[in-house]
Amino acid sequence: MPEFLELTVDKFTFRTAxxxxxxxxxVWALAEVSPLPLGEGxxxxxxxxLSDFLQQRSGDVAFAEVTSEGxxxxxxxxxxxxxxxxxxxxxxxxxAGEVVEVNPAMETAPEVINQDPYGEGWLAVIEAExxxxxxxxxxxxQAYFLVMKQEAEEEARRL
Amino acid sequence: xxxxxxxxxxxxxxxxGKTYGTVSREAAYEVTEDxxxxxxxxxxxxxxxxxxxxxxxxxxDNPAVTIDGCKLACATRMVxxxxxxxxxxxxxxxxxRRHRQFKPQGIAELNEGGQKLAHALAEEVAAxxxxxxxxxxxx
Numbered sequence: 001m002p003e004f005l006e007l008t009v010d011k012f013t014f015r016t017a018x019x020x021x022x023x024x025x026x027v028w029a030l031a032e033v034s035p036l037p038l039g040e041g042x043x044x045x046x047x048x049x050l051s052d053f054l055q056q057r058s059g060d061v062a063f064a065e066v067t068s069e070g071x072x073x074x075x076x077x078x079x080x081x082x083x084x085x086x087x088x089x090x091x092x093x094x095x096a097g098e099v100v101e102v103n104p105a106m107e108t109a110p111e112v113i114n115q116d117p118y119g120e121g122w123l124a125v126i127e128a129e130x131x132x133x134x135x136x137x138x139x140x141x142q143a144y145f146l147v148m149k150q151e152a153e154e155e156a157r158r159l
Numbered sequence: 160x161x162x163x164x165x166x167x168x169x170x171x172x173x174x175x176g177k178t179y180g181t182v183s184r185e186a187a188y189e190v191t192e193d194x195x196x197x198x199x200x201x202x203x204x205x206x207x208x209x210x211x212x213x214x215x216x217x218x219x220d221n222p223a224v225t226i227d228g229c230k231l232a233c234a235t236r237m238v239x240x241x242x243x244x245x246x247x248x249x250x251x252x253x254x255x256r257r258h259r260q261f262k263p264q265g266i267a268e269l270n271e272g273g274q275k276l277a278h279a280l281a282e283e284v285a286a287x288x289x290x291x292x293x294x295x296x297x298x
Contacts, residue, residue, distance in 0.1 A: 060252050085179050
């Protein structure tokens with residue numbers, strides 16, 4: 001179980017898993033093997049999913065469509081679209097590479113994104129082309145927490 | 160149907176300004192006003208929240224079907240907290256998953272997809288009402 005940074009805004013509590021990286025849109029990336037040294041970033045598999053803040057802000061997921069296995073993505077390419085009770089949300093990939101596994105639950109029980117965003121609700125696994133380069137463009141948990149905190153507090157002020 | 164048999168209470172979501180709440184209410188109206196008016200009774204969730212005696216008695220004395228607009232499941236929870244028994248709980252999101260071709264949009268006025276989803280959901284609720292009235296465990 002990862003450790004979490006927690007933020008409570010109004011009646012909502014948002015958790016940020018401390019063991020992974022995030023893009024600013026709230027898609028997390030967790031390398032499953034030790035990244036190779038800078039410049040040799042091949043063979044690293046990265047699991048991706050939605051942050052707790054992103055899933056709560058997006059709302060209950062009705063459908064999740066993840067790019068199929070074998071697709072090669074550039075950093076920031078759309079890797080999935082989730083349709084929630086509020087909106088359709090396009091999710092940019094936090095890592096470049098080939099999609100090697102898609103969570104089968106996305107087809108049968110996409111609500112798992114809401115139930116367990118850092119665990120069973122993962123979206124896909126990507127064989128990273130250059131994890132070190134991607135990681136350098138991502139936010140660590142502490143940095144994402146601050147971005148998320150600002151967004152959550154701004155949203156609360158608007159309501 | 161014989162006189163004096165219990166009606167099925169239909170309790171929809173009260174979420175105002177929410178598309179899925181509107182779908183739940185439209186489905187409830189269709190069941191209670193058009194599809195099974197003789198077999199059902201609409202109870203407003205807000206009355207249960209306020210502790211209205213007639214509303215509480217209705218859910219306490221009759222099987223209830225709830226139609227929730229979101230995972231908070233206020234309709235189901237309030238029926239249970241009012242001493243009622245939920246014979247079947249529906250969730251609009253689940254109905255949409257079963258009928259993806261009917262994408263609901265709009266709030267005060269549903270789009271065509273929302274109206275069709277409400278109708279499909281109403282048909283499902285009516286089938287449960289039939290089961291409860293004519294052979295279900297609470298009939």
